[in-house]
Amino acid sequence: MPLILKGPVGIGILLVVILILIMLAVTGMWKKVPQDKAMVVTGLRKRVISGGGGLVIPLFERTDLISLENMQITVNVKGMTSAGVDITVGALTILKIKNVEEKILAAMEQFNTGNTDSTIQNIKKTSEEVLEGKLREILSTMTVEEIYKDREKFANTVQIVAAKELEDMGLEIKAFTIKEIRDDQGYLESLGKKQVAEVKKNALIAESNARKEQEITIANNEKETATKTAEMRKQTTIQLAIAKQEEEEAQALADVKIANANKDKELIVLANFEETQRKKALADAAYQIESNKARKDIIATQMDAQLVQEDKNVELTKAQMQVELTREQQETTVATQKAKRRQEELNSEVQKEAEAQADKTRVQADAELYRRTKDAEAKKLEEIASAEAEAQKRRLEAEAEAAAIRERAQAAAEERKLAAEAEAEAIRKRGLAEAEAQTAKAKAVEAEGLAEAKDKNNFIEQLYDKYIVEQFIVDGEGSRKDGDAFNIDMKVQTDIIKKINAAKSDDEKNNLRKELNLPVFVCRNDDSALKYIVPLRGMGLWGAVWGYVSFNNDFNTIYGAVFDHKGETPGLGAEITQPKFSAQLVNKQIFKNGQFCSILVVKGGAPAGDKHSIDAISGGTITCRGVEAMLKDCLSEYKAFFQLATGAGKSTNTTTANPQ
Numbered sequence: 001m002p003l004i005l006k007g008p009v010g011i012g013i014l015l016v017v018i019l020i021l022i023m024l025a026v027t028g029m030w031k032k033v034p035q036d037k038a039m040v041v042t043g044l045r046k047r048v049i050s051g052g053g054g055l056v057i058p059l060f061e062r063t064d065l066i067s068l069e070n071m072q073i074t075v076n077v078k079g080m081t082s083a084g085v086d087i088t089v090g091a092l093t094i095l096k097i098k099n100v101e102e103k104i105l106a107a108m109e110q111f112n113t114g115n116t117d118s119t120i121q122n123i124k125k126t127s128e129e130v131l132e133g134k135l136r137e138i139l140s141t142m143t144v145e146e147i148y149k150d151r152e153k154f155a156n157t158v159q160i161v162a163a164k165e166l167e168d169m170g171l172e173i174k175a176f177t178i179k180e181i182r183d184d185q186g187y188l189e190s191l192g193k194k195q196v197a198e199v200k201k202n203a204l205i206a207e208s209n210a211r212k213e214q215e216i217t218i219a220n221n222e223k224e225t226a227t228k229t230a231e232m233r234k235q236t237t238i239q240l241a242i243a244k245q246e247e248e249e250a251q252a253l254a255d256v257k258i259a260n261a262n263k264d265k266e267l268i269v270l271a272n273f274e275e276t277q278r279k280k281a282l283a284d285a286a287y288q289i290e291s292n293k294a295r296k297d298i299i300a301t302q303m304d305a306q307l308v309q310e311d312k313n314v315e316l317t318k319a320q321m322q323v324e325l326t327r328e329q330q331e332t333t334v335a336t337q338k339a340k341r342r343q344e345e346l347n348s349e350v351q352k353e354a355e356a357q358a359d360k361t362r363v364q365a366d367a368e369l370y371r372r373t374k375d376a377e378a379k380k381l382e383e384i385a386s387a388e389a390e391a392q393k394r395r396l397e398a399e400a401e402a403a404a405i406r407e408r409a410q411a412a413a414e415e416r417k418l419a420a421e422a423e424a425e426a427i428r429k430r431g432l433a434e435a436e437a438q439t440a441k442a443k444a445v446e447a448e449g450l451a452e453a454k455d456k457n458n459f460i461e462q463l464y465d466k467y468i469v470e471q472f473i474v475d476g477e478g479s480r481k482d483g484d485a486f487n488i489d490m491k492v493q494t495d496i497i498k499k500i501n502a503a504k505s506d507d508e509k510n511n512l513r514k515e516l517n518l519p520v521f522v523c524r525n526d527d528s529a530l531k532y533i534v535p536l537r538g539m540g541l542w543g544a545v546w547g548y549v550s551f552n553n554d555f556n557t558i559y560g561a562v563f564d565h566k567g568e569t570p571g572l573g574a575e576i577t578q579p580k581f582s583a584q585l586v587n588k589q590i591f592k593n594g595q596f597c598s599i600l601v602v603k604g605g606a607p608a609g610d611k612h613s614i615d616a617i618s619g620g621t622i623t624c625r626g627v628e629a630m631l632k633d634c635l636s637e638y639k640a641f642f643q644l645a646t647g648a649g650k651s652t653n654t655t656t657a658n659p660q
Contacts, residue, residue, distance in 0.1 A: 031056045031063060038097070040064045040108045048101045065116050066108055070096045070174060073124055075131045079139040087144060087183040091155070093131055094175040095166065097123075107170030127166060134162040144187055151178045469530075470522035476500070476513025478640030485519035490537040490546065493517060497633050516637060523550065531559050532645075534638055538630025541622040542567040545576065545630060549585070555642035558599075561585040563627065573623025584614035590631075596639045598632040601625070 033039045035051040043061030047054070056063055073093045080086050097107045111122045138158050139147070147154050159176040166173060471485040496516055503509045521533040533550045543566035550559040561582045568574040575581055588599055589611045597612050601624040606613035616624040 029055050029057060033065075036067065036069050038066050038068055038099070038104045040066065040105065040112075046105070048104050050099065050104075064108060064112055064114070066097060066104065066112065067116055067120055068097050068099055068104075070094050071120060071124055071127075073128050073131065074179075075128055075135060077132050077135040077139070079136040081139055081144050081147065082141055083143050085144050085183065085187050086185065087139070087147070087181060087187070089135060089139065089147075089178065090180040091131070091135065091158070092175075092177045092179050093127070093173060095127055095171050095173050097170055098167070098172040103167075103170035103172075105170070106168070110169055123171065126169070127171060130165055131158070131162055134158055134165075137161070144183070148181060151181070154178060467523045467525070468521050469524045472520055472522075473517050474520060474638070474641045475518065476516040476637045476640060477510070478642075478644040481517060483517060485521060488517050488519045488535075490519075490535050491544075494537045494634070497637055500637070501633065513637065513640075518638060518641070520638075520641070529553070534635070536630050536634040538626050538633065540565055540568050540576075540626040541573050541620075542569070545623065545626050547582075547627075547630070549631075549635070551642075555645050556589050556591045558585045558588045558590070565623070568623050569620070571619075572617065573620035575617045575620060576623060576627055581614075581617060588612065588614065590635055591642075596636060598635055599628070601628040601631075 030053055031039060031049065032053040033049045033051065038048055038050040039054075041047050041049065041054070041056055041061055041063050044057065045061075050068065071094070073095065075091045075093060076088065077091075078086065078088045097104060107123070111119050111126070113119050113122055135158055138154065138161065142154065155176050155178050159173055162176075163173050473481045473483045473485050473488065475481055493516060496512055500509050500512045503512060519535055523531040523533055525531060530553050531550045532553070532555065533548055535546070535548050537544065537546045539545065545563065545565045545568070547561060547563035549561045551557065552559050563576040563582055565574060565576060568576070585599065590596060590598055592612060600606070600613040601616045602613050603616045603621055603624070605615050
């Protein structure tokens, strides 16, 4: 045994044993606590651990667990209200220990029994007593009606009063609900009966009022019916009296006609001829009036169609014409009625005079009647002719005025039409001129952009030809393949890499690696040193991210890098395009002790001096994870090529070192 511990080998074994013992000791001291529990550590330093882990030194420190889960408590209290009525209230309470260090320590200090289950029972018992006391206290300040009608107010009052005392114990009420309210004296049932009786009473009153209104309505209807019946009877009596009077008058007239039937045949023929001529004259006059009215309507319709813009003036003129024509028609009708009435009066006078002097001389009476009738007819025809002449004059004046208005409106419309056409032509010309100017400007901008793009492309091609001295393709096993590296679609390659990572067997992975076409660009810098550039592609928060990483000729140390994205958040994930982020990769290494380890993007900052990690972007955690995964997945498939290029031999592509 002493021989083994001598020399470097013995010292190494001793160090390994000591390291193992230290790791075992640290592992034994590390305590993990779930999210729904809290561990209170006392001894060297009092502290609380919840949802994480921490070191606890045995012998010097003690640990106690307490649950942070919700606790359900049912409270049933029998108490007296302010009115002296005993009632029983059942309530459901959900409470828990408040997840604040100060409250956890207070709860542990007051309830801890050394056992988690018994501690919870202790909390429930104490909380139940506090809630029962507060329930009784609030019950004594309220009436049964207040409690029954406003349970929410009652529950809120209890919760507010009890919450203060429970908070001092480290507890918080999550919910407080009144489940039931009952009494043994039937007080609540009496309240319900009272309300039911009130509702029934109101229903009976409403029914009585409705019946009363119905009876009043029926009485009013009967009264109205009786009134209408009496009125109808009265009207019927009047109509019968009028009919009887008309019948008597008709009989008297018939008697007169019988007396006149014996007149001379020539007088009757002459009277019939005169009547025929009179009716014909009236018919001709009526026809002329209707013709004039039809002509007026046609003219008005034509004016409406031609003078759309002068509707108000034309409508005013038409209204005035209509009033005048109506007035003229009324005057004509009045004159006709006057003439007819005069004729009837004359006929009546003639008949009376004929009856008075019938015994003296029939011929003299008939001659006088004939003379007076002819005079009345002549006067009537004269009045009709005068009225028609006046109406014709007014119609002609109205038609002349309408024609003048129509001509003025047509002239104004024509003038406006010409002005509108001129203005439209001017606008069209201005629009064409502006459109041509915009087209010329757009063509100039397009030409400038094409020229600029062409110059930029030429510049990029010049840089590519200047610095890229070679480009080729390799597969996942490091072997070169035929093809143009510049035209490789990295999206297709990343899809194959995903299949490789998902493959279960090494044979499946090796077959997929042979399908890879990974581009490599050889760059000669101004210092004549060769650099090797490989493209990368992955996924960020909102879409694709990609980049290029260049290596020194040791195929391990990064010379430079650049990244871009499709739609990451500005000011957060989009910051991967900034030089201050990509510059962190300069001189970082992807191999550690010969094993591939890639580059970690560390949230909160990479360890100082670490060659295998960089700082993440604050607020861009998911994008930085995407960059980290992109570096690892893509560079791991170049690993075989890198190792072959440095003479390290073909990699198995299965071992990856931890950069930390």
